[in-house]
Amino acid sequence: MKPENSSPKIDYDVAIVGAGPVGLATALGLRQRGIENIIVLDQTRAFRKVGQGVDLLPNGLKAVKYIDNQAYENIKETGQKFNNPPQPNSETESKKNQPSPEWTTRNVNGEKIRSFVLKYDEWFDKYGEGRVSISWYNLQTQLRMLLPSDRLKINHRCVNVVAEPELKCVRADFISNQGVEANPYSHWENKQQDDQTSAVNSSPLPQSEIISIRAKLLIAADGINSTVRQVIYKDSSYSAYRKPEYSGIAAISSGGAIEIPETLSQEIQEQFLQNSRIVSIVNDQISKDSIINETTEMILFSRQPGQFGYLIHAALPLELLAEKSGKELINIALEELKKA
Incomplete structure (x- = not known):
């Protein structure tokens, strides 16, 4: 039992909702600059090979390098492998002079x-940085692997955000252990496969649990269908922008x-x-x-x-x-x- 005059604890300096490339890059950048009491939360149950390809143009690569040099090197290496898949020796020789x-x-x-040219070096010569294509999943993975595992929580779907000015913090409420839901990235996948997966995994799960965390700063990086945006724009002059427009x-x-x-x-x-x-x-x-x-x-x-x-x-x-x-x-x- 808590003492009568005790106040809720502030758990983190920064909480980031969404473990996509933006949320993860933000977390890495904060850690590089000495802000280590952070947490990234995402609704996904597992990191799977979802998404399409992403083009990182010179300004994008420069931004990644500024955030975290190791992330920059890893992404550049992975992207160049994606752009130049292994070829049979005969084809490799024939392409040398092309x-x-x-x-x-x-x-x-x-x-x-x-x-327009695709070669990294030609973009670098012209803009001071190259251009790489990389799959969304590989981009996410390269950023995620640089973040300590205890700084990332999955199976946490944000459902509410409340400002608590008296505590100088923000409270975010999450559902964990929720029942089987559509994959949050299912717009990239075959709906029929998702339906089959749901049918197979429809056995009862532990009852859903509401988990609340408090942070001095909350950053919304939960994508186009952002729950955080919907909550904070509700009943405001920005309510028309709560949900994306086709x-x-x-x-x-x-x-x-x-x-x-x-x-x-x-x-x-x-x-x-x-x-x-x-x-x-x-x-x-x-x-x-x-x-x-x-x-x-x-x-x-x-x-x-x-x-x-x-x-x-x-x-x-x-x-x-x-x-x-x-x-x-x-x-x-x-x-x-x-x-x-």
Whole structure:
């Protein structure tokens, strides 16, 4: 039993809600500058290979280097491996004398509209820092591995935030050991797989527990569907911004590499990729005076011979996408490509 006059304890100097790249980078930066009594909390139950690719441009890499030099070196090394996957010896030799890889935008006839180089060194020479592509999961992992394990708690879903000015702190309430819920990153995954997982893991779990922590400062890094933002903007002049608004542009992806017949692979290479790993395709004829309409665009990529993936950007109404997954989304994308 607590003494009658005792006050609640302030647990941390800083609490960070969200263990994505932003939350983890913030934690590392604070620790590098002597603020060690911190905690990062996230609702996920396990760190899994979810998410898409992330491009870190010069300013992004400079920011990472300023935050934590070891994180910078690790991310740069991982990103360069991602950009240059192992190739058979014969292909490695044949590529030595080829020009630097580019990301090119072409029209449906394969004609080049514009391009920019992808090579790290060329970006470094021009901007004083390079450019790397890295998967979201690998970026998160490289940052997470530099943070002591006791500074990170998973299975903590933030449900409420309360200012306690009399204690000069903020209280955040979390649910832990909650029942099986949709994966917080499920918008990157196949909904059918999630449904199957939920069915398998539907056995009763320990009763949910409310855990409260107090910190002098609370940082919200819990993503586009931020609970913290929804709580603090409620009943305020910013209430219209509590939840994200659909931009009107959807992205539908292949979900991974797809193997296709050799003849089709060769045709795609010759007409569109042309020895590059990635190309954007738009329905536009080359004209000096034309404005390129890229409302509908296909990004096609290939990291290994014969294997391709795609990402289709299209202006689609939200109600058309609701509750759709897998083949349904692909069929929607195909219809949009036909219109383009």
